[in-house]
Amino acid sequence: MQGLHASLAGSLKAAVNAVIDDGAFCGGPHVQRFEAEFAEFVGARYAVGVQSGTAALMAALHAAGVGPGDQVIAPTNTFVATVGAIQAVGATPVLCDVDPHTLLMTHATAVAHVRPQTKAIVPVHLYGQLAELNGLRALAREHMLVLVEDAAQAHGATDGARSAGTFGSAGCFSFYPGKNLGALGEAGALVTDSSELAEAARKYRNHGGTVRYEHDTFGLNFRMAGFQGAALSVKLKLLESWNARRREVAARYRNAFAELPGLRCVALGETARREPRAHVYHQFVVRVSAREEFRSRLSERGIDTGIHYPTPVHLMPAYRHLKQPEGRLPNAEQAAKEVVSLPMFPTLSDAQVERVVEAVSAVAKELDGGE
Ligand SMILES: Cc1ncc(COP(=O)(O)O)c(C=O)c1O
Missing domain, CATH: 3.90.1150.10 (Aspartate Aminotransferase, domain 1)
Structure with a gap:
Protein backbone atom coordinates (compact mmCIF):
# COMPACT_ATOMS: atom_id res chain seq x y z
CA MET A 1 0.00 0.00 0.00
CA GLN A 2 3.08 2.22 0.27
CA GLY A 3 3.06 2.95 -3.48
CA LEU A 4 -0.61 3.74 -3.37
CA HIS A 5 -0.14 6.45 -0.73
CA ALA A 6 2.94 7.86 -2.47
CA SER A 7 0.90 8.50 -5.61
CA LEU A 8 -1.78 10.28 -3.56
CA ALA A 9 0.56 12.19 -1.26
CA GLY A 10 -0.24 15.63 -2.73
CA SER A 11 -4.03 15.29 -2.41
CA LEU A 12 -3.82 13.66 1.02
CA LYS A 13 -1.59 16.43 2.39
CA ALA A 14 -3.96 19.07 0.97
CA ALA A 15 -6.90 17.29 2.65
CA VAL A 16 -5.07 17.13 5.99
CA ASN A 17 -4.13 20.81 5.70
CA ALA A 18 -7.78 21.72 5.13
CA VAL A 19 -8.69 19.98 8.41
CA ILE A 20 -5.98 21.95 10.22
CA ASP A 21 -7.15 25.21 8.64
CA ASP A 22 -10.74 24.47 9.71
CA GLY A 23 -9.79 23.16 13.17
CA ALA A 24 -12.30 20.36 12.54
CA PHE A 25 -10.54 17.49 14.29
CA CYS A 26 -13.32 15.40 15.88
CA GLY A 27 -16.28 14.81 13.58
CA GLY A 28 -17.20 18.02 11.77
CA PRO A 29 -17.58 19.01 8.11
CA HIS A 30 -14.89 16.73 6.65
CA VAL A 31 -16.46 13.70 8.29
CA GLN A 32 -19.94 14.82 7.22
CA ARG A 33 -18.82 15.21 3.62
CA PHE A 34 -17.30 11.74 3.61
CA GLU A 35 -20.46 10.31 5.19
CA ALA A 36 -22.56 11.76 2.36
CA GLU A 37 -20.15 10.49 -0.29
CA PHE A 38 -19.87 7.03 1.21
CA ALA A 39 -23.65 6.69 1.65
CA GLU A 40 -24.06 7.55 -2.02
CA PHE A 41 -21.29 5.14 -3.01
CA VAL A 42 -22.93 2.15 -1.31
CA GLY A 43 -26.48 3.26 -2.10
CA ALA A 44 -27.68 3.83 1.46
CA ARG A 45 -29.56 6.84 2.81
CA TYR A 46 -27.23 7.43 5.75
CA ALA A 47 -23.64 6.77 6.75
CA VAL A 48 -22.39 7.37 10.28
CA GLY A 49 -18.62 7.72 10.63
CA VAL A 50 -17.00 6.23 13.72
CA GLN A 51 -13.54 5.38 15.03
CA SER A 52 -13.22 1.83 13.70
CA GLY A 53 -15.05 -1.08 12.15
CA THR A 54 -15.42 -2.53 15.65
CA ALA A 55 -17.14 0.68 16.80
CA ALA A 56 -19.38 0.56 13.69
CA LEU A 57 -20.53 -2.96 14.63
CA MET A 58 -21.14 -1.94 18.24
CA ALA A 59 -23.05 1.18 17.20
CA ALA A 60 -25.15 -0.72 14.64
CA LEU A 61 -26.05 -3.49 17.08
CA HIS A 62 -26.78 -1.09 19.92
CA ALA A 63 -28.82 1.21 17.67
CA ALA A 64 -30.79 -1.80 16.40
CA GLY A 65 -31.77 -2.62 19.98
CA VAL A 66 -29.43 -5.57 20.54
CA GLY A 67 -28.26 -5.88 24.14
CA PRO A 68 -28.13 -8.04 27.28
CA GLY A 69 -30.21 -11.21 27.12
CA ASP A 70 -30.05 -11.36 23.32
CA GLN A 71 -28.25 -13.98 21.27
CA VAL A 72 -26.56 -12.97 18.03
CA ILE A 73 -25.48 -15.50 15.40
CA ALA A 74 -22.22 -14.85 13.56
CA PRO A 75 -19.75 -17.05 11.67
CA THR A 76 -16.78 -18.43 13.56
CA ASN A 77 -14.57 -17.92 10.49
CA THR A 78 -14.09 -14.18 10.83
CA PHE A 79 -11.80 -11.59 12.31
CA VAL A 80 -12.40 -11.63 16.05
CA ALA A 81 -13.86 -8.10 16.08
CA THR A 82 -17.19 -9.33 14.68
CA VAL A 83 -17.65 -11.38 17.82
CA GLY A 84 -16.06 -8.90 20.23
CA ALA A 85 -18.54 -6.23 19.16
CA ILE A 86 -21.49 -8.54 19.91
CA GLN A 87 -20.13 -9.22 23.37
CA ALA A 88 -19.34 -5.53 23.93
CA VAL A 89 -23.00 -4.53 23.56
CA GLY A 90 -23.89 -7.10 26.22
CA ALA A 91 -25.33 -9.76 23.91
CA THR A 92 -24.20 -13.38 23.66
CA PRO A 93 -22.39 -14.40 20.47
CA VAL A 94 -23.53 -17.72 19.02
CA LEU A 95 -20.97 -18.86 16.50
CA CYS A 96 -22.00 -20.88 13.47
CA ASP A 97 -20.10 -22.87 10.87
CA VAL A 98 -19.45 -21.72 7.32
CA ASP A 99 -20.10 -23.18 3.91
CA PRO A 100 -17.24 -25.62 3.14
CA HIS A 101 -16.66 -24.09 -0.32
CA THR A 102 -17.05 -20.32 0.12
CA LEU A 103 -16.13 -20.26 3.85
CA LEU A 104 -19.05 -17.85 4.43
CA MET A 105 -22.06 -18.06 6.75
CA THR A 106 -25.22 -19.16 4.95
CA HIS A 107 -28.85 -19.88 5.82
CA ALA A 108 -27.89 -23.57 6.07
CA THR A 109 -25.07 -22.98 8.55
CA ALA A 110 -27.02 -20.49 10.70
CA VAL A 111 -30.53 -21.89 10.90
CA ALA A 112 -29.86 -24.60 13.51
CA HIS A 113 -28.66 -21.93 15.96
CA VAL A 114 -31.88 -19.90 16.01
CA ARG A 115 -33.49 -19.87 19.48
CA PRO A 116 -36.24 -17.78 21.06
CA GLN A 117 -33.47 -15.50 22.45
CA THR A 118 -31.94 -14.90 19.02
CA LYS A 119 -32.20 -11.22 18.20
CA ALA A 120 -29.82 -10.69 15.30
CA ILE A 121 -27.61 -12.32 12.67
CA VAL A 122 -24.30 -10.87 11.52
CA PRO A 123 -23.09 -12.37 8.25
CA VAL A 124 -19.55 -11.40 7.28
CA HIS A 125 -18.59 -10.71 3.66
CA LEU A 126 -15.25 -12.33 4.36
CA TYR A 127 -12.30 -11.85 1.99
CA GLY A 128 -14.43 -9.33 0.08
CA GLN A 129 -17.05 -11.76 -1.22
CA LEU A 130 -20.74 -10.99 -0.73
CA ALA A 131 -22.32 -13.63 1.47
CA GLU A 132 -25.41 -15.29 -0.03
CA LEU A 133 -27.93 -12.88 1.37
CA ASN A 134 -31.21 -14.14 -0.07
CA GLY A 135 -31.30 -17.07 2.31
CA LEU A 136 -30.07 -15.03 5.26
CA ARG A 137 -32.63 -12.29 4.65
CA ALA A 138 -35.37 -14.95 4.52
CA LEU A 139 -34.10 -16.36 7.83
CA ALA A 140 -34.16 -12.89 9.38
CA ARG A 141 -37.69 -12.24 8.08
CA GLU A 142 -39.02 -15.59 9.25
CA HIS A 143 -37.72 -15.22 12.81
CA MET A 144 -38.01 -11.39 13.05
CA LEU A 145 -34.25 -11.01 13.43
CA VAL A 146 -32.17 -7.91 12.92
CA LEU A 147 -29.69 -8.36 10.03
CA VAL A 148 -26.45 -6.43 10.48
CA GLU A 149 -23.79 -7.02 7.83
CA ASP A 150 -20.12 -7.04 8.67
CA ALA A 151 -18.85 -5.52 5.43
CA ALA A 152 -15.45 -4.58 6.89
CA GLN A 153 -13.70 -6.40 4.03
CA ALA A 154 -16.19 -5.74 1.24
CA HIS A 155 -16.34 -2.05 0.29
CA GLY A 156 -18.04 -1.86 -3.08
CA ALA A 157 -18.96 -5.55 -3.47
CA THR A 158 -22.30 -5.63 -5.29
CA ASP A 159 -24.71 -8.17 -6.72
CA GLY A 160 -25.52 -5.66 -9.43
CA ALA A 161 -28.55 -4.27 -7.61
CA ARG A 162 -27.32 -3.69 -4.07
CA SER A 163 -23.95 -3.20 -2.41
CA ALA A 164 -22.53 -4.92 0.65
CA GLY A 165 -23.92 -3.17 3.70
CA THR A 166 -27.37 -2.40 2.29
CA PHE A 167 -29.16 -5.74 2.56
CA GLY A 168 -30.27 -5.53 6.19
CA SER A 169 -30.87 -3.01 8.96
CA ALA A 170 -27.29 -1.75 8.84
CA GLY A 171 -23.92 -2.51 7.27
CA CYS A 172 -20.59 -1.96 9.00
CA PHE A 173 -17.29 -1.01 7.40
CA SER A 174 -13.71 -0.77 8.63
CA PHE A 175 -11.31 1.73 7.13
CA TYR A 176 -8.26 0.20 8.79
CA PRO A 177 -5.35 1.17 6.49
CA GLY A 178 -5.00 -2.28 4.88
CA LYS A 179 -8.67 -2.48 3.85
CA ASN A 180 -9.86 -1.94 0.26
CA LEU A 181 -10.74 1.58 1.39
CA GLY A 182 -8.32 2.49 4.17
CA ALA A 183 -7.92 5.64 6.23
CA LEU A 184 -4.62 7.07 7.49
CA GLY A 185 -5.22 5.36 10.81
CA GLU A 186 -8.27 3.86 12.50
CA ALA A 187 -11.76 4.63 11.17
CA GLY A 188 -15.06 2.94 10.37
CA ALA A 189 -18.66 3.67 9.42
CA LEU A 190 -22.07 2.10 9.41
CA VAL A 191 -24.64 2.63 6.70
CA THR A 192 -28.41 2.31 6.96
CA ASP A 193 -31.65 3.39 5.32
CA SER A 194 -33.33 3.92 8.70
CA SER A 195 -33.33 7.49 10.01
CA GLU A 196 -34.04 6.16 13.54
CA LEU A 197 -31.12 3.75 13.45
CA ALA A 198 -28.80 6.43 12.05
CA GLU A 199 -29.87 8.86 14.76
CA ALA A 200 -29.39 6.26 17.50
CA ALA A 201 -25.92 5.44 16.12
CA ARG A 202 -24.99 9.14 15.98
CA LYS A 203 -25.94 9.43 19.64
CA TYR A 204 -24.10 6.27 20.60
CA ARG A 205 -20.86 7.55 19.03
CA ASN A 206 -21.19 10.84 20.90
CA HIS A 207 -21.93 10.04 24.58
CA GLY A 208 -25.62 9.48 23.90
CA GLY A 209 -26.52 12.85 22.44
CA THR A 210 -26.13 15.11 19.44
CA VAL A 211 -26.30 18.39 21.38
CA ARG A 212 -23.39 19.25 23.70
CA TYR A 213 -24.04 18.25 27.35
CA GLU A 214 -27.42 16.74 26.53
CA HIS A 215 -27.24 12.97 26.95
CA ASP A 216 -30.46 11.22 26.01
CA THR A 217 -29.22 7.65 25.90
CA PHE A 218 -26.19 5.57 26.80
CA GLY A 219 -23.26 6.28 24.55
CA LEU A 220 -19.49 6.54 24.41
CA ASN A 221 -16.96 8.41 22.31
CA PHE A 222 -16.63 6.76 18.94
CA ARG A 223 -16.47 9.89 16.75
CA MET A 224 -14.47 9.70 13.53
CA ALA A 225 -11.43 11.98 13.37
CA GLY A 226 -11.64 14.89 10.91
CA PHE A 227 -8.33 13.88 9.29
CA GLN A 228 -9.73 10.46 8.50
CA GLY A 229 -12.91 11.80 6.91
CA ALA A 230 -10.85 14.15 4.73
CA ALA A 231 -8.41 11.42 3.69
CA LEU A 232 -11.20 8.93 3.00
CA SER A 233 -12.91 11.42 0.66
CA VAL A 234 -9.72 11.57 -1.39
CA LYS A 235 -9.33 7.79 -1.52
CA LEU A 236 -13.00 6.92 -2.13
CA LYS A 237 -12.74 8.37 -5.63
CA LEU A 238 -10.26 5.63 -6.51
CA LEU A 239 -11.91 2.69 -4.81
C1 LIG B 1 -14.40 -8.95 9.22
C2 LIG B 1 -13.96 -7.79 10.08
N1 LIG B 1 -14.81 -7.33 11.01
C3 LIG B 1 -14.50 -6.29 11.79
C4 LIG B 1 -13.28 -5.67 11.70
C5 LIG B 1 -12.96 -4.59 12.66
O1 LIG B 1 -12.56 -3.40 12.08
P1 LIG B 1 -11.52 -2.44 12.83
O2 LIG B 1 -10.19 -3.10 12.79
O3 LIG B 1 -11.56 -1.19 11.99
O4 LIG B 1 -12.03 -2.23 14.19
C6 LIG B 1 -12.37 -6.09 10.72
C7 LIG B 1 -11.09 -5.40 10.49
O5 LIG B 1 -10.07 -5.59 10.95
C8 LIG B 1 -12.72 -7.20 9.90
O6 LIG B 1 -11.86 -7.68 8.99
Whole structure:
Protein backbone atom coordinates (compact mmCIF):
# COMPACT_ATOMS: atom_id res chain seq x y z
CA MET A 1 0.00 0.00 0.00
CA GLN A 2 3.08 2.22 0.27
CA GLY A 3 3.06 2.95 -3.48
CA LEU A 4 -0.61 3.74 -3.37
CA HIS A 5 -0.14 6.45 -0.73
CA ALA A 6 2.94 7.86 -2.47
CA SER A 7 0.90 8.50 -5.61
CA LEU A 8 -1.78 10.28 -3.56
CA ALA A 9 0.56 12.19 -1.26
CA GLY A 10 -0.24 15.63 -2.73
CA SER A 11 -4.03 15.29 -2.41
CA LEU A 12 -3.82 13.66 1.02
CA LYS A 13 -1.59 16.43 2.39
CA ALA A 14 -3.96 19.07 0.97
CA ALA A 15 -6.90 17.29 2.65
CA VAL A 16 -5.07 17.13 5.99
CA ASN A 17 -4.13 20.81 5.70
CA ALA A 18 -7.78 21.72 5.13
CA VAL A 19 -8.69 19.98 8.41
CA ILE A 20 -5.98 21.95 10.22
CA ASP A 21 -7.15 25.21 8.64
CA ASP A 22 -10.74 24.47 9.71
CA GLY A 23 -9.79 23.16 13.17
CA ALA A 24 -12.30 20.36 12.54
CA PHE A 25 -10.54 17.49 14.29
CA CYS A 26 -13.32 15.40 15.88
CA GLY A 27 -16.28 14.81 13.58
CA GLY A 28 -17.20 18.02 11.77
CA PRO A 29 -17.58 19.01 8.11
CA HIS A 30 -14.89 16.73 6.65
CA VAL A 31 -16.46 13.70 8.29
CA GLN A 32 -19.94 14.82 7.22
CA ARG A 33 -18.82 15.21 3.62
CA PHE A 34 -17.30 11.74 3.61
CA GLU A 35 -20.46 10.31 5.19
CA ALA A 36 -22.56 11.76 2.36
CA GLU A 37 -20.15 10.49 -0.29
CA PHE A 38 -19.87 7.03 1.21
CA ALA A 39 -23.65 6.69 1.65
CA GLU A 40 -24.06 7.55 -2.02
CA PHE A 41 -21.29 5.14 -3.01
CA VAL A 42 -22.93 2.15 -1.31
CA GLY A 43 -26.48 3.26 -2.10
CA ALA A 44 -27.68 3.83 1.46
CA ARG A 45 -29.56 6.84 2.81
CA TYR A 46 -27.23 7.43 5.75
CA ALA A 47 -23.64 6.77 6.75
CA VAL A 48 -22.39 7.37 10.28
CA GLY A 49 -18.62 7.72 10.63
CA VAL A 50 -17.00 6.23 13.72
CA GLN A 51 -13.54 5.38 15.03
CA SER A 52 -13.22 1.83 13.70
CA GLY A 53 -15.05 -1.08 12.15
CA THR A 54 -15.42 -2.53 15.65
CA ALA A 55 -17.14 0.68 16.80
CA ALA A 56 -19.38 0.56 13.69
CA LEU A 57 -20.53 -2.96 14.63
CA MET A 58 -21.14 -1.94 18.24
CA ALA A 59 -23.05 1.18 17.20
CA ALA A 60 -25.15 -0.72 14.64
CA LEU A 61 -26.05 -3.49 17.08
CA HIS A 62 -26.78 -1.09 19.92
CA ALA A 63 -28.82 1.21 17.67
CA ALA A 64 -30.79 -1.80 16.40
CA GLY A 65 -31.77 -2.62 19.98
CA VAL A 66 -29.43 -5.57 20.54
CA GLY A 67 -28.26 -5.88 24.14
CA PRO A 68 -28.13 -8.04 27.28
CA GLY A 69 -30.21 -11.21 27.12
CA ASP A 70 -30.05 -11.36 23.32
CA GLN A 71 -28.25 -13.98 21.27
CA VAL A 72 -26.56 -12.97 18.03
CA ILE A 73 -25.48 -15.50 15.40
CA ALA A 74 -22.22 -14.85 13.56
CA PRO A 75 -19.75 -17.05 11.67
CA THR A 76 -16.78 -18.43 13.56
CA ASN A 77 -14.57 -17.92 10.49
CA THR A 78 -14.09 -14.18 10.83
CA PHE A 79 -11.80 -11.59 12.31
CA VAL A 80 -12.40 -11.63 16.05
CA ALA A 81 -13.86 -8.10 16.08
CA THR A 82 -17.19 -9.33 14.68
CA VAL A 83 -17.65 -11.38 17.82
CA GLY A 84 -16.06 -8.90 20.23
CA ALA A 85 -18.54 -6.23 19.16
CA ILE A 86 -21.49 -8.54 19.91
CA GLN A 87 -20.13 -9.22 23.37
CA ALA A 88 -19.34 -5.53 23.93
CA VAL A 89 -23.00 -4.53 23.56
CA GLY A 90 -23.89 -7.10 26.22
CA ALA A 91 -25.33 -9.76 23.91
CA THR A 92 -24.20 -13.38 23.66
CA PRO A 93 -22.39 -14.40 20.47
CA VAL A 94 -23.53 -17.72 19.02
CA LEU A 95 -20.97 -18.86 16.50
CA CYS A 96 -22.00 -20.88 13.47
CA ASP A 97 -20.10 -22.87 10.87
CA VAL A 98 -19.45 -21.72 7.32
CA ASP A 99 -20.10 -23.18 3.91
CA PRO A 100 -17.24 -25.62 3.14
CA HIS A 101 -16.66 -24.09 -0.32
CA THR A 102 -17.05 -20.32 0.12
CA LEU A 103 -16.13 -20.26 3.85
CA LEU A 104 -19.05 -17.85 4.43
CA MET A 105 -22.06 -18.06 6.75
CA THR A 106 -25.22 -19.16 4.95
CA HIS A 107 -28.85 -19.88 5.82
CA ALA A 108 -27.89 -23.57 6.07
CA THR A 109 -25.07 -22.98 8.55
CA ALA A 110 -27.02 -20.49 10.70
CA VAL A 111 -30.53 -21.89 10.90
CA ALA A 112 -29.86 -24.60 13.51
CA HIS A 113 -28.66 -21.93 15.96
CA VAL A 114 -31.88 -19.90 16.01
CA ARG A 115 -33.49 -19.87 19.48
CA PRO A 116 -36.24 -17.78 21.06
CA GLN A 117 -33.47 -15.50 22.45
CA THR A 118 -31.94 -14.90 19.02
CA LYS A 119 -32.20 -11.22 18.20
CA ALA A 120 -29.82 -10.69 15.30
CA ILE A 121 -27.61 -12.32 12.67
CA VAL A 122 -24.30 -10.87 11.52
CA PRO A 123 -23.09 -12.37 8.25
CA VAL A 124 -19.55 -11.40 7.28
CA HIS A 125 -18.59 -10.71 3.66
CA LEU A 126 -15.25 -12.33 4.36
CA TYR A 127 -12.30 -11.85 1.99
CA GLY A 128 -14.43 -9.33 0.08
CA GLN A 129 -17.05 -11.76 -1.22
CA LEU A 130 -20.74 -10.99 -0.73
CA ALA A 131 -22.32 -13.63 1.47
CA GLU A 132 -25.41 -15.29 -0.03
CA LEU A 133 -27.93 -12.88 1.37
CA ASN A 134 -31.21 -14.14 -0.07
CA GLY A 135 -31.30 -17.07 2.31
CA LEU A 136 -30.07 -15.03 5.26
CA ARG A 137 -32.63 -12.29 4.65
CA ALA A 138 -35.37 -14.95 4.52
CA LEU A 139 -34.10 -16.36 7.83
CA ALA A 140 -34.16 -12.89 9.38
CA ARG A 141 -37.69 -12.24 8.08
CA GLU A 142 -39.02 -15.59 9.25
CA HIS A 143 -37.72 -15.22 12.81
CA MET A 144 -38.01 -11.39 13.05
CA LEU A 145 -34.25 -11.01 13.43
CA VAL A 146 -32.17 -7.91 12.92
CA LEU A 147 -29.69 -8.36 10.03
CA VAL A 148 -26.45 -6.43 10.48
CA GLU A 149 -23.79 -7.02 7.83
CA ASP A 150 -20.12 -7.04 8.67
CA ALA A 151 -18.85 -5.52 5.43
CA ALA A 152 -15.45 -4.58 6.89
CA GLN A 153 -13.70 -6.40 4.03
CA ALA A 154 -16.19 -5.74 1.24
CA HIS A 155 -16.34 -2.05 0.29
CA GLY A 156 -18.04 -1.86 -3.08
CA ALA A 157 -18.96 -5.55 -3.47
CA THR A 158 -22.30 -5.63 -5.29
CA ASP A 159 -24.71 -8.17 -6.72
CA GLY A 160 -25.52 -5.66 -9.43
CA ALA A 161 -28.55 -4.27 -7.61
CA ARG A 162 -27.32 -3.69 -4.07
CA SER A 163 -23.95 -3.20 -2.41
CA ALA A 164 -22.53 -4.92 0.65
CA GLY A 165 -23.92 -3.17 3.70
CA THR A 166 -27.37 -2.40 2.29
CA PHE A 167 -29.16 -5.74 2.56
CA GLY A 168 -30.27 -5.53 6.19
CA SER A 169 -30.87 -3.01 8.96
CA ALA A 170 -27.29 -1.75 8.84
CA GLY A 171 -23.92 -2.51 7.27
CA CYS A 172 -20.59 -1.96 9.00
CA PHE A 173 -17.29 -1.01 7.40
CA SER A 174 -13.71 -0.77 8.63
CA PHE A 175 -11.31 1.73 7.13
CA TYR A 176 -8.26 0.20 8.79
CA PRO A 177 -5.35 1.17 6.49
CA GLY A 178 -5.00 -2.28 4.88
CA LYS A 179 -8.67 -2.48 3.85
CA ASN A 180 -9.86 -1.94 0.26
CA LEU A 181 -10.74 1.58 1.39
CA GLY A 182 -8.32 2.49 4.17
CA ALA A 183 -7.92 5.64 6.23
CA LEU A 184 -4.62 7.07 7.49
CA GLY A 185 -5.22 5.36 10.81
CA GLU A 186 -8.27 3.86 12.50
CA ALA A 187 -11.76 4.63 11.17
CA GLY A 188 -15.06 2.94 10.37
CA ALA A 189 -18.66 3.67 9.42
CA LEU A 190 -22.07 2.10 9.41
CA VAL A 191 -24.64 2.63 6.70
CA THR A 192 -28.41 2.31 6.96
CA ASP A 193 -31.65 3.39 5.32
CA SER A 194 -33.33 3.92 8.70
CA SER A 195 -33.33 7.49 10.01
CA GLU A 196 -34.04 6.16 13.54
CA LEU A 197 -31.12 3.75 13.45
CA ALA A 198 -28.80 6.43 12.05
CA GLU A 199 -29.87 8.86 14.76
CA ALA A 200 -29.39 6.26 17.50
CA ALA A 201 -25.92 5.44 16.12
CA ARG A 202 -24.99 9.14 15.98
CA LYS A 203 -25.94 9.43 19.64
CA TYR A 204 -24.10 6.27 20.60
CA ARG A 205 -20.86 7.55 19.03
CA ASN A 206 -21.19 10.84 20.90
CA HIS A 207 -21.93 10.04 24.58
CA GLY A 208 -25.62 9.48 23.90
CA GLY A 209 -26.52 12.85 22.44
CA THR A 210 -26.13 15.11 19.44
CA VAL A 211 -26.30 18.39 21.38
CA ARG A 212 -23.39 19.25 23.70
CA TYR A 213 -24.04 18.25 27.35
CA GLU A 214 -27.42 16.74 26.53
CA HIS A 215 -27.24 12.97 26.95
CA ASP A 216 -30.46 11.22 26.01
CA THR A 217 -29.22 7.65 25.90
CA PHE A 218 -26.19 5.57 26.80
CA GLY A 219 -23.26 6.28 24.55
CA LEU A 220 -19.49 6.54 24.41
CA ASN A 221 -16.96 8.41 22.31
CA PHE A 222 -16.63 6.76 18.94
CA ARG A 223 -16.47 9.89 16.75
CA MET A 224 -14.47 9.70 13.53
CA ALA A 225 -11.43 11.98 13.37
CA GLY A 226 -11.64 14.89 10.91
CA PHE A 227 -8.33 13.88 9.29
CA GLN A 228 -9.73 10.46 8.50
CA GLY A 229 -12.91 11.80 6.91
CA ALA A 230 -10.85 14.15 4.73
CA ALA A 231 -8.41 11.42 3.69
CA LEU A 232 -11.20 8.93 3.00
CA SER A 233 -12.91 11.42 0.66
CA VAL A 234 -9.72 11.57 -1.39
CA LYS A 235 -9.33 7.79 -1.52
CA LEU A 236 -13.00 6.92 -2.13
CA LYS A 237 -12.74 8.37 -5.63
CA LEU A 238 -10.26 5.63 -6.51
CA LEU A 239 -11.91 2.69 -4.81
CA GLU A 240 -13.71 1.37 -7.90
CA SER A 241 -10.49 1.33 -9.92
CA TRP A 242 -8.60 -0.38 -7.08
CA ASN A 243 -11.33 -3.02 -6.77
CA ALA A 244 -11.22 -3.56 -10.53
CA ARG A 245 -7.46 -4.13 -10.37
CA ARG A 246 -7.90 -6.60 -7.48
CA ARG A 247 -10.41 -8.52 -9.62
CA GLU A 248 -8.01 -8.53 -12.56
CA VAL A 249 -5.27 -10.01 -10.38
CA ALA A 250 -7.74 -12.55 -8.97
CA ALA A 251 -8.83 -13.61 -12.46
CA ARG A 252 -5.19 -14.24 -13.41
CA TYR A 253 -4.62 -16.27 -10.23
CA ARG A 254 -7.81 -18.32 -10.70
CA ASN A 255 -6.94 -19.08 -14.26
CA ALA A 256 -3.33 -20.03 -13.47
CA PHE A 257 -4.19 -22.18 -10.44
CA ALA A 258 -7.25 -24.00 -11.81
CA GLU A 259 -5.37 -27.20 -12.64
CA LEU A 260 -2.66 -27.11 -9.99
CA PRO A 261 -2.30 -30.25 -7.87
CA GLY A 262 -2.89 -29.98 -4.12
CA LEU A 263 -4.18 -26.40 -4.21
CA ARG A 264 -7.76 -25.12 -4.35
CA CYS A 265 -8.90 -21.53 -4.66
CA VAL A 266 -11.66 -20.75 -2.16
CA ALA A 267 -14.80 -21.20 -4.24
CA LEU A 268 -17.08 -18.45 -5.45
CA GLY A 269 -20.68 -18.50 -4.29
CA GLU A 270 -23.62 -18.40 -6.65
CA THR A 271 -23.84 -14.59 -6.62
CA ALA A 272 -20.15 -14.09 -7.41
CA ARG A 273 -20.29 -16.65 -10.22
CA ARG A 274 -23.11 -14.64 -11.78
CA GLU A 275 -21.79 -11.15 -11.01
CA PRO A 276 -17.99 -10.66 -10.89
CA ARG A 277 -18.36 -7.40 -8.93
CA ALA A 278 -19.78 -9.42 -6.00
CA HIS A 279 -16.17 -10.10 -4.95
CA VAL A 280 -13.73 -7.26 -4.25
CA TYR A 281 -10.88 -9.59 -3.22
CA HIS A 282 -9.77 -8.04 0.02
CA GLN A 283 -7.90 -11.34 0.22
CA PHE A 284 -7.20 -14.01 -2.36
CA VAL A 285 -7.36 -17.25 -0.42
CA VAL A 286 -6.31 -20.75 -1.47
CA ARG A 287 -6.37 -24.01 0.47
CA VAL A 288 -3.37 -26.28 0.75
CA SER A 289 -3.13 -29.20 3.15
CA ALA A 290 0.69 -29.00 3.50
CA ARG A 291 0.30 -25.35 4.42
CA GLU A 292 3.43 -24.68 6.44
CA GLU A 293 5.72 -26.27 3.85
CA PHE A 294 3.91 -24.40 1.08
CA ARG A 295 4.30 -21.06 2.86
CA SER A 296 7.94 -21.57 3.77
CA ARG A 297 8.86 -22.56 0.19
CA LEU A 298 7.05 -19.48 -1.12
CA SER A 299 8.85 -17.36 1.43
CA GLU A 300 12.21 -18.75 0.20
CA ARG A 301 11.19 -17.52 -3.25
CA GLY A 302 10.44 -14.07 -1.84
CA ILE A 303 6.64 -14.39 -1.76
CA ASP A 304 4.95 -13.34 1.50
CA THR A 305 1.67 -14.99 2.41
CA GLY A 306 -0.83 -14.66 5.28
CA ILE A 307 -3.41 -16.78 7.09
CA HIS A 308 -6.96 -15.50 7.49
CA TYR A 309 -7.51 -16.87 10.03
CA PRO A 310 -5.43 -19.44 11.89
CA THR A 311 -7.95 -20.05 14.70
CA PRO A 312 -11.75 -20.04 14.41
CA VAL A 313 -13.16 -17.69 17.04
CA HIS A 314 -14.97 -20.46 18.99
CA LEU A 315 -11.59 -22.10 19.70
CA MET A 316 -9.90 -18.93 20.97
CA PRO A 317 -9.23 -18.74 24.71
CA ALA A 318 -11.16 -15.44 24.84
CA TYR A 319 -14.36 -17.19 23.71
CA ARG A 320 -14.13 -20.49 25.57
CA HIS A 321 -17.02 -19.34 27.73
CA LEU A 322 -19.29 -19.76 24.69
CA LYS A 323 -18.85 -23.52 25.20
CA GLN A 324 -18.58 -24.45 21.53
CA PRO A 325 -15.88 -27.12 21.75
CA GLU A 326 -13.62 -28.42 19.00
CA GLY A 327 -15.44 -30.58 16.45
CA ARG A 328 -18.67 -28.59 16.65
CA LEU A 329 -18.03 -26.32 13.64
CA PRO A 330 -16.02 -28.64 11.37
CA ASN A 331 -15.93 -26.71 8.07
CA ALA A 332 -14.37 -23.66 9.69
CA GLU A 333 -12.00 -25.79 11.78
CA GLN A 334 -10.72 -27.61 8.69
CA ALA A 335 -10.37 -24.39 6.70
CA ALA A 336 -8.34 -22.77 9.48
CA LYS A 337 -5.70 -25.49 8.99
CA GLU A 338 -5.48 -24.99 5.21
CA VAL A 339 -6.11 -21.38 4.20
CA VAL A 340 -3.32 -19.26 2.75
CA SER A 341 -3.73 -15.69 1.51
CA LEU A 342 -1.63 -14.80 -1.53
CA PRO A 343 -0.35 -11.29 -2.32
CA MET A 344 -3.36 -9.13 -3.24
CA PHE A 345 -3.32 -5.37 -3.47
CA PRO A 346 -4.23 -2.93 -6.21
CA THR A 347 -0.68 -1.72 -6.81
CA LEU A 348 0.61 -5.19 -7.78
CA SER A 349 2.22 -4.88 -11.22
CA ASP A 350 1.69 -7.49 -13.94
CA ALA A 351 5.30 -8.58 -13.44
CA GLN A 352 4.75 -9.08 -9.70
CA VAL A 353 1.58 -11.07 -10.37
CA GLU A 354 3.51 -13.31 -12.78
CA ARG A 355 6.20 -13.85 -10.13
CA VAL A 356 3.52 -15.03 -7.70
CA VAL A 357 1.95 -17.27 -10.35
CA GLU A 358 5.30 -18.86 -11.21
CA ALA A 359 6.29 -19.38 -7.58
CA VAL A 360 2.93 -20.83 -6.51
CA SER A 361 2.82 -23.14 -9.52
CA ALA A 362 6.37 -24.35 -8.95
CA VAL A 363 5.87 -24.97 -5.22
CA ALA A 364 2.54 -26.77 -5.72
CA LYS A 365 4.18 -29.10 -8.26
CA GLU A 366 7.22 -29.71 -6.01
CA LEU A 367 4.97 -30.68 -3.10
CA ASP A 368 2.83 -32.88 -5.33
CA GLY A 369 5.93 -34.70 -6.57
CA GLY A 370 7.17 -35.23 -3.01
CA GLU A 371 10.26 -33.06 -3.58
C1 LIG B 1 -14.40 -8.95 9.22
C2 LIG B 1 -13.96 -7.79 10.08
N1 LIG B 1 -14.81 -7.33 11.01
C3 LIG B 1 -14.50 -6.29 11.79
C4 LIG B 1 -13.28 -5.67 11.70
C5 LIG B 1 -12.96 -4.59 12.66
O1 LIG B 1 -12.56 -3.40 12.08
P1 LIG B 1 -11.52 -2.44 12.83
O2 LIG B 1 -10.19 -3.10 12.79
O3 LIG B 1 -11.56 -1.19 11.99
O4 LIG B 1 -12.03 -2.23 14.19
C6 LIG B 1 -12.37 -6.09 10.72
C7 LIG B 1 -11.09 -5.40 10.49
O5 LIG B 1 -10.07 -5.59 10.95
C8 LIG B 1 -12.72 -7.20 9.90
O6 LIG B 1 -11.86 -7.68 8.99
